[in-house]
Amino acid sequence: MVAYNAHMTIDDDKVYKALADSSRRQLLDRLHQQGGLTLSELCEQQDMTRQAVSKHLALLEAANLVATVKRGREKLHYLNAVPINDIYMRWIGKFEQKQVQALFNLKQALKEDHHDET
Amino acid sequence: MMKPELIYTTYIRTTPEKLWHAITNPEFTRQYWGGNENVSDWIPGAKWAHISGDEQRAARIIGQVVESVPPKRLVLTWADPADEADISRVTFQIESVDDEVRLDVIHGDFRPGSDMVNKVSGGWPRVLSSLKSFLETGKALKSASCAAKHAATEALV
Numbered sequence: 230m231v232a233y234n235a236h237m238t239i240d241d242d243k244v245y246k247a248l249a250d251s252s253r254r255q256l257l258d259r260l261h262q263q264g265g266l267t268l269s270e271l272c273e274q275q276d277m278t279r280q281a282v283s284k285h286l287a288l289l290e291a292a293n294l295v296a297t298v299k300r301g302r303e304k305l306h307y308l309n310a311v312p313i314n315d316i317y318m319r320w321i322g323k324f325e326q327k328q329v330q331a332l333f334n335l336k337q338a339l340k341e342d343h344h345d346e347t
Numbered sequence: 348m349m350k351p352e353l354i355y356t357t358y359i360r361t362t363p364e365k366l367w368h369a370i371t372n373p374e375f376t377r378q379y380w381g382g383n384e385n386v387s388d389w390i391p392g393a394k395w396a397h398i399s400g401d402e403q404r405a406a407r408i409i410g411q412v413v414e415s416v417p418p419k420r421l422v423l424t425w426a427d428p429a430d431e432a433d434i435s436r437v438t439f440q441i442e443s444v445d446d447e448v449r450l451d452v453i454h455g456d457f458r459p460g461s462d463m464v465n466k467v468s469g470g471w472p473r474v475l476s477s478l479k480s481f482l483e484t485g486k487a488l489k490s491a492s493c494a495a496k497h498a499a500t501e502a503l504v
Contacts, residue, residue: 240358318476
């Protein structure tokens, strides 16, 4: 049981560390928009060097936030949201879910109103 | 191979045999996949269906078994019974990695213009989180199975 918990903590730590960087979150945002991108495609529209993007991708892959598939000589990258869902489910239980969603919707609606005014 | 649209990976502390069973056994699928059962003989060419576990036995998703290599690889076609022509393809790949089992779910070959990809992209992470919890703790995530149920319903609209 202890081993199991320790194991989970290591996995979770990787996910949190991977998410704690705005460049890596940008890469995830890009993959959320469009899956199956190569390293070169991911380097477009980024202020980072190819080497930096490659390093960030390796970290995201190690945290299992990015899944990859090989197609010929290319490596395609995809957002893997499963670990994020695991984290979400850890703290947001059955009864809270509706309330949290309602608050999120309210926040979005207020934001949109604000944009309309400005 | 066409470029797949969706790929999900999860690492589960279980055995490949148990994981295969969890995906193909109706009693198990019902517990973590929104109360729905996966039903088939699981041999190539056989039909399979994702049906509600209640009295209605309503088919949510239907298709055919394309490949079946227990406990390693399962390839299915995937369609909404209301629009059978809108077929896509789901591959489950199971592989032992150290003391864990890696599950890859690849959902691709969507028909041009199909919005199935949007319907399932939110649902798969929830189903796979719930599957992981089910196999590791013996309990599905209640909230996940509710959410997955919602997702399964969404996939029908």
